[in-house]
Amino acid sequence: MKKIAVALFTMTLFLNSCKNETKTDPIKVDKNTTSTTVSTVEISPITHATMVLNYGKETIYVDPTGGKEAFEGQKEPTIVLITDIHGDHLSFDTLKALDLKNALIVAPQAVVDKFPEDFKPNFNVITNGETSVVNNTIIEAIPMYNLREEALKFHSKGRGNGYVLTIGGQRIYISGDTEDIPEMRQLKNIDKAFVCMNLPYTMTVGSAVSAVLDFKPKQVFPYHYRGTDGLSDVAQFKTLVNAGNSKIEVVQLDWYQKK
Numbered sequence: 001m002k003k004i005a006v007a008l009f010t011m012t013l014f015l016n017s018c019k020n021e022t023k024t025d026p027i028k029v030d031k032n033t034t035s036t037t038v039s040t041v042e043i044s045p046i047t048h049a050t051m052v053l054n055y056g057k058e059t060i061y062v063d064p065t066g067g068k069e070a071f072e073g074q075k076e077p078t079i080v081l082i083t084d085i086h087g088d089h090l091s092f093d094t095l096k097a098l099d100l101k102n103a104l105i106v107a108p109q110a111v112v113d114k115f116p117e118d119f120k121p122n123f124n125v126i127t128n129g130e131t132s133v134v135n136n137t138i139i140e141a142i143p144m145y146n147l148r149e150e151a152l153k154f155h156s157k158g159r160g161n162g163y164v165l166t167i168g169g170q171r172i173y174i175s176g177d178t179e180d181i182p183e184m185r186q187l188k189n190i191d192k193a194f195v196c197m198n199l200p201y202t203m204t205v206g207s208a209v210s211a212v213l214d215f216k217p218k219q220v221f222p223y224h225y226r227g228t229d230g231l232s233d234v235a236q237f238k239t240l241v242n243a244g245n246s247k248i249e250v251v252q253l254d255w256y257q258k259k
Contacts, residue, residue, distance in 0.1 A: 041168045041192075045253045046070050049088050049176075049224045051194070052077075055167045058135055061098070062174060063089040068097035079134055082107040083144065083176035084160035085114055088224075092119060104134055108141070110159045128158055138166035142187075144178035146202075151179070154201050164190070173217065177224070179203040180211035193217035197237065198227035205232055209240040212248065219249045226256060 042054040046066060052074050053060040059075040063083055076099045083089050090111055096119055105123040112125055126132045128143045142162035146155045155177050162176040162184075170191040177196060178184065180203055187193075193215070197208040202224065212220050220241065225232040238250040 041170060041172070043192075043221075043253070044074065045223070045255045048226055048255055049083070049196075051223070053165070053167070053172070058137060058167065060137070060165070060167075061103075064094050064098060065089070065091040067091075067094050070094070071098065076101075077103040079103060079137060079139075080105045081139070081163055081174070082111045083162065083174070084108070084155065085110050086177070089160075089176070090114065092116065095119070095121070106132060106134060106139055106163075108159065108161045126161065128161065140164040140166075142173070142175075143181060143183045144176035145181060147179040147181060151200060175224075177202050180207040184211050185214040187215040187217075190215060190217040191219065193220045194223045195220055196224035197222060197232045197234075198225050199232075200228060205234075205237045205240070209237060209244065212241055213244045216245065217248060219251055221251050221253060223253070223255055231256065 044052040061077040144162040145157035173193040196202045222234040
């Protein structure tokens with residue numbers, strides 16, 4: 001009788017562990033769209049620094065620009081993330097045109113200070129190092145800034161935010177405008193990373209590669225890679241990352257198909 005009870009207890013533990021196991025589906029790319037679905041998080045690139053993340057009932061607009069028409073076919077946002085004050089991240093024309101009645105804007109103080117008098121949406125100020133929970137989405141504000149002497153005028157430390165989101169059991173890093181800062185290199189347990197690389201405003205392909213090889217995300221998406229001399233070499237980025245660590249998957253989406 002004792003042996004039967006032990007066997008039943010062991011089988012119950014086994015079944016419960018199987019039930020609670022998190023499955024991550026392999027990446028699926030629909031060649032006929034510009035969206036990528038990984039597990040239950042859908043990623044839609046809009047342009048440059050602008051994207052839409054869908055997970056369950058949440059629709060997150062990141063740095064919405066391009067006017068209302070850029071989001072045709074997308075669900076209304078429940079969260080809007082804004083990283084910085086520059087026009088490729090903060091567009092009041094776009095924000096005013098979108099339906100934000102059910103959305104909370106999460107942004108640094110420098111962005112909120114730019115809100116005009118005739119535009120006062122619901123917002124939550126978050127600064128570097130702080131964490132906020134919005135609709136069960138954990139949002140961590142990560143520093144984003146320049147390191148090179150000649151580029152310090154573009155992004156000062158503390159003004160803008162990168163973000164780490166925890167959604168669908170995954171940690172998603174959005175770099176914003178930054179160089180390969182120590183805070184990026186020290187990130188842990190990142191499932192997906194959106195990493196910028198454009199000169200003279202952010203960093204070189206080589207610097208981006210070096211940082212990625214340090215913090216080792218499971219997947220990395222090069223984005224925000226249009227600079228004054230055109231597009232950065234994201235094919236070279238992929239080659240160098242894979243040469244340094246073949247376990248990191250580089251996912252290349254088309255951010256400039258409409259430009």
